[in-house]
Amino acid sequence: MASPLPLQTISTDTWVEATWEAFLTFADDPVLASGRFYYDQGYMRIEMSPLGAAHGQDNTVLSTLVNLYAAVKMLSIKGFTNTTFRKAKVRESQPDLAFYVGQGLKLPPYNNAPVNLDECDPPTLVIEIAASSLEDECDRQQRLYQHLGVREYWVVNVNTGQVFATALSNADGTKIRESQVLPGLGIDLVEKALRRSRTEEDGAISRWLLNVFSELGSAQ
Template sequence: MSETQTQLPTDTWIPASWQEYLQVLTKLEIDKAKSYYYKGYMRLEMAPVSFDHGQDHVIIIFTVTLFTTLKEILARGLDTTTFRKTGVRECQPDVAYYLRERAQSIPSGTGIVNLERYPAPDLVIEIAKTSLLDDLGTKRSLYEELGVAEYWVVDVQNAQIIAYTMADQGSKRIQESQVLPGLVIAILEEALRRSRETSQSEVCAWLMCQFQKQEG
């Protein structure tokens, strides 16, 4: 990759050394871009984010936070945070959660999360509209190797969630969260569908009722 290259293709994996990747991040000042590095390739995903992507992002964060609150599960959610294993892998998932004893594992004031010092998130979520195939493919392999316990891909166009449990650098489809037992994926999908037709506050009230019924 030429050091004088000023325009790089986005939403695709291109070959680059780790040093070239860091130089691109510095020179292009891509504060509003998501960046990934995996097996000698880099990927940039640029703003803007669509309306549907944005609203699904909000619903997913609310749902997980509400569920963990009602279940009294310690949780720390992170929005588009950089996780790095220097020279090897880097990612910026849309949403990530540390749960239970790991919720306080990273101190406030931390910048890029160094995965040689801190654990990988328990749950990683990508909100996919134009990046769906990559989220299901290469990024899933990336998160498997990082040691993420569970991975969800939100298919914005179809209001569908493809969820995987991960172990031993492999993954398997699930219909109920393993890191948040009792959280059924179908409930999440119904919340996404309802958000297309009604306000988010009404969707949140509906979710509250569903989770409280589980307690009854």
């Protein structure tokens, strides 16, 4: 399907006005498969910037951390990386990491189609790793995830290792320093793991996390 306008004429890494149909011509174009796409009630954002080692490393550490914590705490969890979540004709997002946490959730089927949020529950926790787009991630995209029904949203500043966590509801967002969907997990610990990962290999980080999580469990 041909795009109505060449990508070169569209401003990337910012929100621009667009119809749902125009957005789909970009989002579903296999030539742009390396891009990331967001849509929220008449506005789209296309991110075509290359992702470097820092982004990929933080992504890996955070995925490991969340899954290990859930395993130690016996929480039901299902994670997705760079997956498209679509509310047809209204909203779409492609977060770095998304997790379904808890029992009784309607999970996406195993296929390569965008996750249809008219048929599945939205993810419980969404994590975005940001550099130059930090302000947008904490503002416009936070509202997008709020409208999608996500319960908790983390934005990671890849340059500093800071994590901005927000508990989301239909009405607003509340800044938090302890996860509500992963009870007992402090955001300070998440930031410490990111800092340690700058100088330590993944196995060492995983072993350290397991020890910390086990100690947290025994202290309760």
